[in-house]
Amino acid sequence: QSYLGNILFDGIELLRRGQSQMDLEAVDDRDQILPEYDFIVVGAGTAGCALAARLSENPDWQILLIEAGGPENYIMDMPIMAHYLQLGEMNWKYRTQPSNSYCLAMNNNRCNWPRGKVMGGSSVLNYMMYTRANRHDYDRWKALGNPGWGYDELLPYFRKYEGSLIPDADSGQARHGRKGPVKISYSAYHTPIATAFVEASQQAGLTRGDYNGVNQLGVSYLQANIGNGTRCSSNRAYLYPLKGKRQNLHIKKKALVTKVLIDPQTKATYGIMMQADGRMQKVLARKEVIVSAGAINTPQLLMLSGVGPAKHLREVGIKPIADLAVGFNLQDHVAPALTFRCNASTLKFNNFLNSDAVGSFLRGEGPLRSAGGVEAISFYALDAAEGAKGWADMELFVAGTSIHWNQALRVALGIRGDVYESVFSELERSNANAFMIFPMILRAKSRGRIRLKSRNPLQHPLIDANYFAHPYDLNITVRGIKQAISLLDQPAFRAINARVLEKQLPACRRYGYQTDAYWSCYARHFTFTIYHYSGTAKMGPRSDPSAVVDARLRVHGISNLRVVDASIMPYLVAGHPNGPVYLIAEKATDMIKEDHNYT
Numbered sequence: 122q123s124y125l126g127n128i129l130f131d132g133i134e135l136l137r138r139g140q141s142q143m144d145l146e147a148v149d150d151r152d153q154i155l156p157e158y159d160f161i162v163v164g165a166g167t168a169g170c171a172l173a174a175r176l177s178e179n180p181d182w183q184i185l186l187i188e189a190g191g192p193e194n195y196i197m198d199m200p201i202m203a204h205y206l207q208l209g210e211m212n213w214k215y216r217t218q219p220s221n222s223y224c225l226a227m228n229n230n231r232c233n234w235p236r237g238k239v240m241g242g243s244s245v246l247n248y249m250m251y252t253r254a255n256r257h258d259y260d261r262w263k264a265l266g267n268p269g270w271g272y273d274e275l276l277p278y279f280r281k282y283e284g285s286l287i288p289d290a291d292s293g294q295a296r297h298g299r300k301g302p303v304k305i306s307y308s309a310y311h312t313p314i315a316t317a318f319v320e321a322s323q324q325a326g327l328t329r330g331d332y333n334g335v336n337q338l339g340v341s342y343l344q345a346n347i348g349n350g351t352r353c354s355s356n357r358a359y360l361y362p363l364k365g366k367r368q369n370l371h372i373k374k375k376a377l378v379t380k381v382l383i384d385p386q387t388k389a390t391y392g393i394m395m396q397a398d399g400r401m402q403k404v405l406a407r408k409e410v411i412v413s414a415g416a417i418n419t420p421q422l423l424m425l426s427g428v429g430p431a432k433h434l435r436e437v438g439i440k441p442i443a444d445l446a447v448g449f450n451l452q453d454h455v456a457p458a459l460t461f462r463c464n465a466s467t468l469k470f471n472n473f474l475n476s477d478a479v480g481s482f483l484r485g486e487g488p489l490r491s492a493g494g495v496e497a498i499s500f501y502a503l504d505a506a507e508g509a510k511g512w513a514d515m516e517l518f519v520a521g522t523s524i525h526w527n528q529a530l531r532v533a534l535g536i537r538g539d540v541y542e543s544v545f546s547e548l549e550r551s552n553a554n555a556f557m558i559f560p561m562i563l564r565a566k567s568r569g570r571i572r573l574k575s576r577n578p579l580q581h582p583l584i585d586a587n588y589f590a591h592p593y594d595l596n597i598t599v600r601g602i603k604q605a606i607s608l609l610d611q612p613a614f615r616a617i618n619a620r621v622l623e624k625q626l627p628a629c630r631r632y633g634y635q636t637d638a639y640w641s642c643y644a645r646h647f648t649f650t651i652y653h654y655s656g657t658a659k660m661g662p663r664s665d666p667s668a669v670v671d672a673r674l675r676v677h678g679i680s681n682l683r684v685v686d687a688s689i690m691p692y693l694v695a696g697h698p699n700g701p702v703y704l705i706a707e708k709a710t711d712m713i714k715e716d717h718n719y720t
């Protein structure tokens with residue numbers, strides 16, 4: 122077959138597969154929205170798709186799932202596409218407020234905070250890194266006065282959603298679920314960097330194992346939400362299989378919920394307002410409204426509806442119905458990525474968006490199957506006391522590529538032109554091989570806040586990330602950076618001549634290269650979010666003034682209203698939260714079914 126023939130063949134095959142995937146996407150029930158449903162779920166993200174699928178298992182309940190974004194497609198689900206998606210309309214494109222102490226290398230000292238605006242929500246934009254996090258994370262939630270949330274009680278819910286294809290997963294008490302909808306597998310593609318990272322970590326004393334099993338500490342190739350070489354989003358996992366099978370589940374896309382309707386006297390929730398098809402529409406809820414709009418939009422929507430800090434609501438002209446700490450307790454994970462030169466070949470994004478790569482993708486191979494370039498991961502307890510508990514406080518993960526090979530990543534991160542020029546341009550000019558290690562703080566102590574800018578639902582809320590406000594956060598980040606660099610002493614990294622990029626950040630040069638002060642300055646500049654915003658509608662008992670929802674995820678003081686998404690986490694878990702959000706949705710569904718006598 123000629124080269125041209127191959128291109129045509131692959132192009133046709135890609136279109137055919139894309140079309141067959143589109144056929145799985147749920148239809149938009151725009152013409153048959155009823156005036157009233159039993160449950161209205163706001164937001165078809167990680168949590169919302171899972172909830173809608175599980176609640177509609179009861180054929181007697183009518184469910185409406187409302188999503189601000191449009192359909193997911195096959196190109197979005199090529200694992201390598203992760204950062205390109207941030208440039209499109211399927212991203213809400215939030216930005217943090219300008220700061221003098223973090224995000225300093227970014228345009229206007231503001232970090233980009235992407236969020237999925239598409240069926241599947243942020244599970245379509247994410248890097249598919251799958252972690253359960255640590256048992257102590259959940260035991261701590263429970264100890265705060267949240268019965269039912271201890272790790273041992275939650276294990277059945279992990280197994281319920283997991284469709285793990287990891288061959289060497291832990292088989293003991295913490296074993297993976299094998300039959301659930303959310304696929305988990307090792308990536309089918311690795312660069313030599315991944316192998317060097319895993320080996321160097323072992324040479325430095327880490328054990329190789331299943332970080333989603335009994336022992337979180339150790340190193341492993343990445344477990345990713347990928348099934349059959351394709352991103353397994355919440356939409357694909359939970360809704361694709363239901364297409365045409367659930368008459369009681371209606372889905373409304375491209376519809377923005379602007380308000381949850383709550384009677385100010387009785388404090389009972391009775392419906393929502395949404396902007397769709399060019400007009401405002403009211404839909405009523407017989408039983409409950411469930412807000413699953415994610416940790417930025419959920420607090421925004423609650424506040425627009427009169428649920429939030431009374432003083433702040435009055436400032437923007439909203440009459441408070443319940444005075445609750447909505448928008449506080451904002452948490453995230455940051456990781457100031459380090460760039461390393463090396464002699465081994467790395468992922469060159471600019472080179473592989475071509476027909477050869479597409480062809481190998483279609484055959485189940487090649488770099489387009491890589492989880493956005495992320496390849497392997499390790500967990501450390503840098504504090505000895507945490508080590509004794511086996512509770513990680515630092516994660517390193519490696520991407521077998523560098524920013525200079527991937528202009529989309531530079532744009533997605535919002536790195537300033539002059540900073541890029543001084544640090545990365547020489548790499549670009551010399552076509553150098555380079556990779557990145559991200560030292561990710563796992564249990565930050567700083568807390569940010571989401572506030573309304575105005576009562577206009579179309580205006581983005583204000584995001585104060587407040588990174589590094591607590592000295593612990595910068596301190597452990599610097600220790601993580603040094604931990605990553607120490608791996609270079611190991612034979613596996615020596616063999617590929619891995620070395621720290623010698624170009625310094627001009628603004629930090631005065632601190633002396635590779636001193637603690639230099640790395641602190643570096644972290645304040647390259648403050649890369651790992652996109653784990655959470656905690657803004659905290660779960661906790663009524664006696665806790667910072668709690669917004671109770672342990673059954675009902676909003677305090679308001680009836681028929683729940684929050685089910687990453688917002689409810691009292692403490693962000695020590696890992697990547699997408700899996701834990703499925704867990705929250707699965708547990709929430711069971712509680713809702715129980716509360717309405719359907720078991």
Ligand SMILES: Cc1cc2nc3c(=O)[nH]c(=O)nc-3n(C[C@H](O)[C@H](O)[C@H](O)COP(=O)(O)OP(=O)(O)OC[C@H]3O[C@@H](n4cnc5c(N)ncnc54)[C@H](O)[C@@H]3O)c2cc1C
Pocket residue numbers: 163164165166167168169187188189190207235236237238239240241242243244246247248249250251252376377378379413414415416418419422651652653654685686687688697698699700702
């Ligand atoms: C770029 C990126 C990379 C990430 N990488 C990873 C990773 O590798 N591993 C990991 O575990 N986690 C990762 N995460 C985090 C993870 O994806 C999120 O924690 C998780 O998806 C949150 O789920 P959620 O249900 O709380 O919110 P979302 O999934 O964000 O869902 C919220 C949904 O609600 C919709 N919505 C919001 N407001 C409204 C409204 N008013 N009306 C109608 N619809 C509305 C949104 O459009 C969206 O679809 C990443 C996130 C991002 C953005």
